[in-house]
Amino acid sequence: MHLVVFGDRGIGKTSLLHVLAILAKDARYLVRYASCSESSTFDSLFRAVARDVPLLYHAGYDPSSLEVERDRSLGDILGEDPVTPASLSEELVKLTGTKLLIILDEFDRSPEQGFRDKVAELIKSLSDRSARVQLVIGGVALNLSELVAHVPSIRRNVLGIAVAGMAPDELGQIIAKGETIGNFSFENATRDLLIEMSNGSPYLANLLGQYSARTALENDRRVISSQDLRVAVELVLDDMHSRLSPTAQAQLNCLEAKIKPTSLFAAGRFAQKNFGLLPEDMVKEIIATLGADSRQWQGTDGQFLFCDDSIPQILALKYWPDTGMAPSDVTTAAQD
Template sequence: MRSFFRSRRPADEPVPAPANTRGAISVEAERIRPAEPAMPGMRREGGPIRRATAMDENVPRFSMPISNGLRSATTVAPEVSRRLREAFTPTRPKQEVNALFIGRLGTIRRIISAIEEERANVVLYGDRGRGKTSLANAVEQIAVQAGYLTIKMTCSAELGFEDMFRALMGRIPSSYHKGAAGNPFSGPRGFAAFDERLPKGPYTVTQLADVMDEIAGTHVLMVLDEYDRIASEDTRNKLAELIKNLTDKGSPVTLFIIGVAESVDHLLGKHPSIQRALVAVHLPPMSDREIERIILAGAEAAGISFSADVRRRIVNLSKGLPYYAQLLSLHSARAAVGRSSNQVERQDLAEAVKRCTSEAERALIEAYHRVIGPEGAGPRADVLYLCAQAPTDDFGSFRESDVAQVPLRGAGPAHKPEVINRTLAELTEGDGAILQRVIVPDGHRIRFRNQMMRQFVLLMQAERRELL
């Protein structure tokens, strides 16, 4: 690398420092004497001092370099980058209920009804990428507008039951205590927050429920997000006991639990005693109409437009997952802006698909290639495509008979039913199986073990199947 840069100028020719490269990374610097101190922007390698040169024009740069605030972008205008980041948010949930929050109104109504009318604790569950946290944020905002005191915590594997609820109770001010005479605003309290009402050391679920029963003048909604990360069986058992106690006491505290799971049992464990105290809400995939509205709303917010053909293809590739709709829309829009256009076309979507597959979760990439082999073709690849295109229920499962009905595009003649059935059996067996059979009242159905694999298969085979 050093010889490359030296070939562009004589080795001993001093280079004046450009006016706009203060603090820039040094690519090559003049030699300095070992005894002399190096100044900012210089390097010491022996010999005379040389200032750092400007970076090579081919080196990638941040689009919005920062120095005492935002400076002008060197490639994409900062305003355009900001609009795209706010319009399409695949890596972070929606924080506000605004024009960019699309759909899920029926689910929100069910959750509100459970909290407000049934005074039940709520569990929201479903597969990854469906927008559970965005929905929880919306419910939280709506509850605040109605006067609820909402407290949210994102769970982690190392979080224990006592630490979790001590932190939550510490966010309820003493002004909501009943007081000595049952008046929420009377009598000396002598504490700042409700965590001080708990024993200093370990405490029981009953003691916690008793302290929660001292709350008055509000209704507390405790939101426990990413509860699937809780690994402790003791924590899960204590939470189940707390749910039962809160219901029996008619406590002014409601738990709203959110997590990735196929069922409530997978999330909370099997506790039949709490079933009557819970309302379980499953979050299904979005409809095609809702996915298209996400694209249109984001496009309007970003000041760009997607052709009808591109919108249709993004909808087909997303298969009801808002995460993939946001991701494909964002990368497609950036590709269009990169070629100085505000119209997203099919070529931009093709670039987005390449980026999504190359940057996908490593587990998806490895599982996919382990199943189909190095050639990337053959009956397994074909059957995976058929499974990805098969019609599913709200839980992402499909009937075995539906697979053979899907037309096989861009890969020669269709396989015989016996070949498809034999390949399905191969894909559902063993530790590395990419599919799984699920039991239903009328027999069994099939689903991807990792639900995001469905979209990943389509993205990996998009060009071969002429989806682009």
């Protein structure tokens, strides 16, 4: 059985995969972790994985053979032709004396459908031949079908685990651990606000918590106040802005110029927990307000598409009514 871990960005999938890798190593698995990218190809990625698998575990080589004594790897016997699911599985089924766990993170970043098709073919081949190899795939997706829908026959060989956003008490545990390790504490109201602003994201909770703590410690204080959190929000926003592409920045500028702050805040908060997607009423409001400008950001289904995953986070943080940074109409609307 192979595993697919899916969910929204920033909710802890990669951390979960690292924990899984540690547990697998403790169980004497041979673990190989690879992060997919826009330039990933099946050949390059799995050659890199194969180079980390010693020939010691290959049934075709005696432990006392020259190749094993010279620390040769599975990558050394794959040949010069491009690696295919068939050629790779032919060697992987010969592994003995160990179990191999291959973790493919950021699977959604692989741009070529051909890459995903080949990974699916590999999963099917390994499953059909009962190989001592398991794949764990992690990626951003609404559901399991988004990652493996193209080869329905492998669904019976794949277990899907949806990773949801964290509950407030779980985020509170993250903050509490930070307080213990760093020997500092948050004011109760500040802690509650940080948790609410994180909107279920452990990534945001960690980031805001670290910047808040750093601000307080730089001023020789061990108790973190709401002012420290305000500074943290500004630092996080600066960091997010600096990472936006020109295209994403242009979209953000257009939204801020034409959409009222209360709507920006609401859209950001909703999209944060819904894979960047918006409900129909928000989409209609944004498209009607932007007019012709919205056409370049509409999907084939009419959905409004953010150019960068950070934009909803920027909108939710920048126009948050309780930070003291938001325009007055946001604060007034929140109070109403």
